Amino acid sequence: MSDIPMHLARSFDEVADLYEAHRPGYPDALLADLMAEARLGPNDAILELGCGTGQATRGLAPFGRRVLAIDPGVELVGVARRRLKAFPHVHFEVSTFEDWTPGPPAYRLIVSAQAFHWIDWGVALPKSAAVLPPGGMLACFAHVPEPPPAPFLGVFEPIYGRLAPELWVDPPERWYWPNGAFAHGLAASGLFEPAEHRVYPATRTY
Numbered sequence: 365m366s367d368i369p370m371h372l373a374r375s376f377d378e379v380a381d382l383y384e385a386h387r388p389g390y391p392d393a394l395l396a397d398l399m400a401e402a403r404l405g406p407n408d409a410i411l412e413l414g415c416g417t418g419q420a421t422r423g424l425a426p427f428g429r430r431v432l433a434i435d436p437g438v439e440l441v442g443v444a445r446r447r448l449k450a451f452p453h454v455h456f457e458v459s460t461f462e463d464w465t466p467g468p469p470a471y472r473l474i475v476s477a478q479a480f481h482w483i484d485w486g487v488a489l490p491k492s493a494a495v496l497p498p499g500g501m502l503a504c505f506a507h508v509p510e511p512p513p514a515p516f517l518g519v520f521e522p523i524y525g526r527l528a529p530e531l532w533v534d535p536p537e538r539w540y541w542p543n544g545a546f547a548h549g550l551a552a553s554g555l556f557e558p559a560e561h562r563v564y565p566a567t568r569t570y
Contacts, residue, residue: 376416377437384417384443390477391564394505395423398475402501404429408472411495413461414479418444420505425451430469435479436460462487466495478506481539485549493555502556504546508537 376383404410408429415421415433417440424431431454435441441456448454457464461483474492476483492502512520524532539545547559 377439380417380437380439380443383440384447387416387419388507388566388568389419390423390505391566392423394562394564395420395427397562398473398503399424399427402473402503404472407469409469410473410475411471413474413476414482415444415456416440416477416479418447420475420477421448421454424475425454428453431455432457432471434459434461434464461491466491470497471495472497472500474500474502476502476504478540480504480546481536489549489553489555493553504540506537506540508540509535 402408404427410424410429410431412421412424412431412433415435416437418433421431421433421444425448431451433441433444433454434457435444436459438458441458445456474496480488496502511517521532541547542559542561547561550556550559
């Protein structure tokens, strides 16, 4: 499990509008590949964990499958509801995954976009496995920054060393690396097949 302080997860709700304005979405190719791999039938539904203001939800909605997106942030979910009101098959619930009670319909795909590491590790995988039917799929993805180009390394390192050394030597995104905690935890659980990793390069201009 991530060792990022859990109170930080709740802090996003305090700045929901800023989060919505600056949190990037996810590549169309990623979502298209995900839906192709999941092979959802017309009655299969998607469960999204930690939807925030709906960055990934907006990519899932056009596929037409029923989506239940949960998040503990009241303000975050409020923004997501407003942004996706044109999609009546997308529903939201304010809840943590730990407290959420599964029910119909059958969730054949669980999606978590840069949020799975906030879930209690003793709950995250066992509960996901219990919710999914045989052949169901758990898909977790995140924005994982590449190291800065070589000419910048020498300039950035002392700045990070002074202001945020932990982000330089041990960035939070390490959780989703192929050799990170998610892949190791998945394998150790014995509940899922080995993780498959895919990379979708993207750039963002500031």
